[in-house]
Amino acid sequence: MLKVANLVTEFASIKALNDISFQAKPGRITTVIGANGAGKSTLLRTISGLERPTSGSIKWFDEELTDKSVEAIVRSGVAQVPEGHAVISQLSVAENIELGGLFRKRQARGDLEIATKEVYELFPILFERRREPAGSLSGGERQMLAISRALVARPKLLLLDEPSLGLAPLISAQIISIVDQLCKSTGLTVLLVEQNANTALAVADHGILLALGKVVADLPAKELIADSALRAAYLGY
Amino acid sequence: MNSFLTAFFAGTSQGAIYALVSLGLVLVWRGAGVVNFAQMGQAMFTTYIASQLIQNEYSYWSAFVIALISGALLGALVDLGIMRPLSSRKNSQLLNSQSMRTTVPVIASLGILGVLKALAGIFWAGEERGFPAPVPTTGLRLGNSDLAITGFDLFVIGVVFLALVLTTIFFTRTGMGLAMRASALNPEVTRLSGIRVGSVRTLSWAISGTASSLAGLLVTPKTNLSPNTLDLLLIIGFTAAVVGGLTSLAGSVLGGFILGYVIAFVNVYSAPENVFLAILIFLLLALFLRPQGILGSKEVRRV
Numbered sequence: 001m002l003k004v005a006n007l008v009t010e011f012a013s014i015k016a017l018n019d020i021s022f023q024a025k026p027g028r029i030t031t032v033i034g035a036n037g038a039g040k041s042t043l044l045r046t047i048s049g050l051e052r053p054t055s056g057s058i059k060w061f062d063e064e065l066t067d068k069s070v071e072a073i074v075r076s077g078v079a080q081v082p083e084g085h086a087v088i089s090q091l092s093v094a095e096n097i098e099l100g101g102l103f104r105k106r107q108a109r110g111d112l113e114i115a116t117k118e119v120y121e122l123f124p125i126l127f128e129r130r131r132e133p134a135g136s137l138s139g140g141e142r143q144m145l146a147i148s149r150a151l152v153a154r155p156k157l158l159l160l161d162e163p164s165l166g167l168a169p170l171i172s173a174q175i176i177s178i179v180d181q182l183c184k185s186t187g188l189t190v191l192l193v194e195q196n197a198n199t200a201l202a203v204a205d206h207g208i209l210l211a212l213g214k215v216v217a218d219l220p221a222k223e224l225i226a227d228s229a230l231r232a233a234y235l236g237y
Numbered sequence: 238m239n240s241f242l243t244a245f246f247a248g249t250s251q252g253a254i255y256a257l258v259s260l261g262l263v264l265v266w267r268g269a270g271v272v273n274f275a276q277m278g279q280a281m282f283t284t285y286i287a288s289q290l291i292q293n294e295y296s297y298w299s300a301f302v303i304a305l306i307s308g309a310l311l312g313a314l315v316d317l318g319i320m321r322p323l324s325s326r327k328n329s330q331l332l333n334s335q336s337m338r339t340t341v342p343v344i345a346s347l348g349i350l351g352v353l354k355a356l357a358g359i360f361w362a363g364e365e366r367g368f369p370a371p372v373p374t375t376g377l378r379l380g381n382s383d384l385a386i387t388g389f390d391l392f393v394i395g396v397v398f399l400a401l402v403l404t405t406i407f408f409t410r411t412g413m414g415l416a417m418r419a420s421a422l423n424p425e426v427t428r429l430s431g432i433r434v435g436s437v438r439t440l441s442w443a444i445s446g447t448a449s450s451l452a453g454l455l456v457t458p459k460t461n462l463s464p465n466t467l468d469l470l471l472i473i474g475f476t477a478a479v480v481g482g483l484t485s486l487a488g489s490v491l492g493g494f495i496l497g498y499v500i501a502f503v504n505v506y507s508a509p510e511n512v513f514l515a516i517l518i519f520l521l522l523a524l525f526l527r528p529q530g531i532l533g534s535k536e537v538r539r540v
Contacts, residue, residue, distance in 0.1 A: 060324050074431035088423045091415075097529065099419050103431035153431060 001026050007056035009046045016042040018213035029183055029190040033197040034210035040193040044159045048080035049073045079155035089135030093126055096134050100149035100206050119148035140171035150151035157189045164196050173199050201225050242385040244505035250390035252497020254456050256490040261448040263489040267421040268441030271342040275349035277467035280453030282353045283307045285361050297371045305447050310444020316439045329518035354464040363464050368457035382409025393455050480523045482533020
């Protein structure tokens with residue numbers, strides 16, 4: 001269970017996150033939607049430790065994450081796939097995946113091999129192109145690689161920042177449905193940030209609508225999809 | 238023919254040393270974003286340590302190994318004691334802008350250079366002294382003919398070759414090497430992969446310290462040792478790093494060898510006083526013709 005309570009993150013005294021509270025159920029997808037600048041990315045970056053909150057708490061089960069370093073947060077099972085298909089272009093596909101599991105190479109070498117095999121089964125195209133530099137992949141493949149890098153760490157909580165950004169609808173739907181399957185088969189908890197609300201809400205258990213750093217709606221996903229007045233007011237469609 | 242071979246062999250063995258210096262500079266530049274002007278100060282200091290040990294009747298080889306270890310420790314110490322505290326001061330007015338964040342560590346490295354020179358002056362009176370070579374520095378003979386290469390040149394080339402092979406294996410075959418490459422290319426994704434980027438950075442300072450310490454041990458049998466002897470090496474090594482592309486480890490090594498040949502051939506075919514002019518012309522040519530360096534990559538932006 002992820003519990004975010006009264007979270008405030010400031011950039012030079014502008015409150016990018018202004019008193020955010022919500023919960024994400026384990027083994028489910030929670031989708032965070034909102035317009036540009038609503039604070040969606042800041043929320044994920046604060047959970048993963050890349051940004052430091054001014055106040056508030058982030059609890060992953062019994063662990064308080066706000067006072068931990070980025071590296072320690074990853075090591076306690078929280079992995080972020082940052083915005084923009086973040087892979088290291090100059091490294092090969094296989095090296096990008098290896099990088100994701102490097103920190104547990106000593107304790108869990110055997111499991112690391114299994115995890116690597118699993119992501120290659122999930123995304124066979126990556127196995128075919130494993131020796132090529134990540135920079136040569138298409139946008140969709142780069143996103144698959146970014147997700148694979150996070151998955152070999154065997155996270156319990158996956159933070160996905162706009163995975164469909166810049167991708168063709170068909171490909172982004174495919175990626176989201178793979179995440180959905182993972183969630184159902186492995187009990188992974190997912191916090192999915194999307195601007196493109198429909199696909200992301202369709203697989204979600206729960207939806208959170210952010211506007212100007214505040215939670216304006218926290219509803220079961222089905223209700224959020226159906227609430228056209230809310231969408232018109234905050235998303236403009 | 239004989240003068241050609243003389244220049245070629247001198248260029249190879251000097252170039253090997255420049256390659257080490259250049260490699261050390263690029264490691265810290267890529268790994269920590271700092272141009273380390275203290276690098277050859279660190280090398281000078283560890284070579285004095287070796288020299289002191291040899292005076293105290295330690296064997297050449299134990300002094301050699303201890304100097305390399307001190308090089309690594311000194312490099313790590315510079316990072317942990319000075320660079321890391323400097324860059325982690327979040328509320329400093331001075332470090333607010335990006336340009337100051339890159340400049341301040343460079344100025345700090347100049348300060349470290351000054352301190353190391355002063356310390357060498359205090360401990361070893363700053364006197365110029367010789368530094369021994371483990372093998373003869375006279376020309377080799379094959380049958381009745383003199384060869385244009387000394388035993389020590391061969392030793393230098395061999396040791397540097399071994400060091401470069403080990404470095405390559407480290408960077409391409411080990412997890413730590415992958416972590417170092419990754420954190421130089423994209424620190425954010427590397428941190429999100431659970432890797433302690435700070436420790437990786439300290440390690441690149443340590444490896445750089447070892448490489449330059451080795452360069453100090455290999456160059457001083459020819460140049461002698463004083464607090465200032467290695468300054469020149471930094472300039473040449475830095476030129477080599479820029480020519481090689483500043484971000485490419487292989488390029489830095491290649492740049493070192495190319496500079497070694499440029500200097501050796503100018504020395505033999507022209508005159509030693511023209512060496513610096515030649516370095517300048519070569520640097521300008523390289524910057525005009527290939528500003529990204531021989532093996533440096535252009536900044537490619539995907540849109």
